[in-house]
Amino acid sequence: MNASPTDKNDNIPAATPIATALRRISSWVAIRSLAKRHRHRIAQHLLSLDEHDRYLRFGYPAADEQIKRYAMSIDFDRDEVLGIFNRKLELIAMAHLAYAPEPQRDGHPAMAEFGVSVLKHARARGFGARLFERAALHARNRGIDTLFIHALSENLPMLKIARDAGAKLERNGSEADAWLRLPPDTMTSHVGEALERHMAELDFQFKRHAHALDELIEGVGELKGQLEDSHNAANQ
Numbered sequence: 001m002n003a004s005p006t007d008k009n010d011n012i013p014a015a016t017p018i019a020t021a022l023r024r025i026s027s028w029v030a031i032r033s034l035a036k037r038h039r040h041r042i043a044q045h046l047l048s049l050d051e052h053d054r055y056l057r058f059g060y061p062a063a064d065e066q067i068k069r070y071a072m073s074i075d076f077d078r079d080e081v082l083g084i085f086n087r088k089l090e091l092i093a094m095a096h097l098a099y100a101p102e103p104q105r106d107g108h109p110a111m112a113e114f115g116v117s118v119l120k121h122a123r124a125r126g127f128g129a130r131l132f133e134r135a136a137l138h139a140r141n142r143g144i145d146t147l148f149i150h151a152l153s154e155n156l157p158m159l160k161i162a163r164d165a166g167a168k169l170e171r172n173g174s175e176a177d178a179w180l181r182l183p184p185d186t187m188t189s190h191v192g193e194a195l196e197r198h199m200a201e202l203d204f205q206f207k208r209h210a211h212a213l214d215e216l217i218e219g220v221g222e223l224k225g226q227l228e229d230s231h232n233a234a235n236q
């Protein structure tokens with residue numbers, strides 16, 4: 001006998017608090033808040049997108065110069081930029097949450113616009129969706145009530161992420177807009193964001209030390225090889 005309801009296709013209990021918590025833990029991704037010092041990495045990440053991805057990300061096939069200008073012009077005091085690093089400390093995914101300049105228009109809800117990119121080899125692992133979730137949490141905690149996404153209608157992964165999160169979609173020919181209404185912030189949403197930030201920082205420091213250790217081991221290996229070569233040469 002089942003103690004709890006299950007999903008149709010598997011035997012994982014559906015929507016119990018424990019099942020929800022387990023799903024969240026198993027899909028947890030370290031997302032860091034980026035700062036001015038990351039401009040170069042942000043530019044590098046965006047420059048490595050191919051022409052079609054640049055078109056999807058910016059709405060036009062941005063040239064290298066335009067991307068560099070964009071990276072240099074991000075207002076880190078006003079906006080939130082989120083990033084996911086791999087073990088080699090490469091920025092494999094990033095999102096820009098742009099807050100409309102204050103004051104926002106009277107009678108219109110406070111909005112923030114979301115833009116995201118994930119490197120090809122890191123796609124379909126949920127990074128885009130996690131960045132979207134995290135951006136929504138940040139916006140919510142800033143008193144923003146609507147998250148806005150402008151995408152091309154052909155951008156099915158982006159539209160799927162927005163729809164899955166509950167956004168309202170409006171297609172207009174080749175373009176599409178999505179609006180996600182955010183609930184008001186609570187003590188729990190603030191604690192949740194602070195906790196995420198803290199854990200991501202720990203994860204990054206751990207990766208930094210692991211990376212330094214990898215380099216040290218590689219350096220020792222190289223030195224050993226050189227010593228062996230010179231030893232062999234001296235004995236010939």
Ligand SMILES: CC(C)(COP(=O)(O)OP(=O)(O)OC[C@H]1O[C@@H](n2cnc3c(N)ncnc32)[C@H](O)[C@@H]1OP(=O)(O)O)[C@@H](O)C(=O)NCCC(=O)NCCS
Nearest residue numbers: 056057115116117118123124125126127128129156157158
């Ligand atoms: C859009 C983008 C950020 C998605 O990143 P991602 O990490 O692959 O996204 P996720 O893995 O979180 O989710 C993608 C979802 O789209 C689905 N998807 C992928 N290709 C799809 C397609 N052709 N049709 C429908 N759904 C598709 C995936 O199955 C996944 O859904 P699931 O989680 O239910 O399986 C990435 O494709 C990208 O960087 N594109 C180029 C830049 C861009 O388009 N930016 C968005 C404009 S702001």
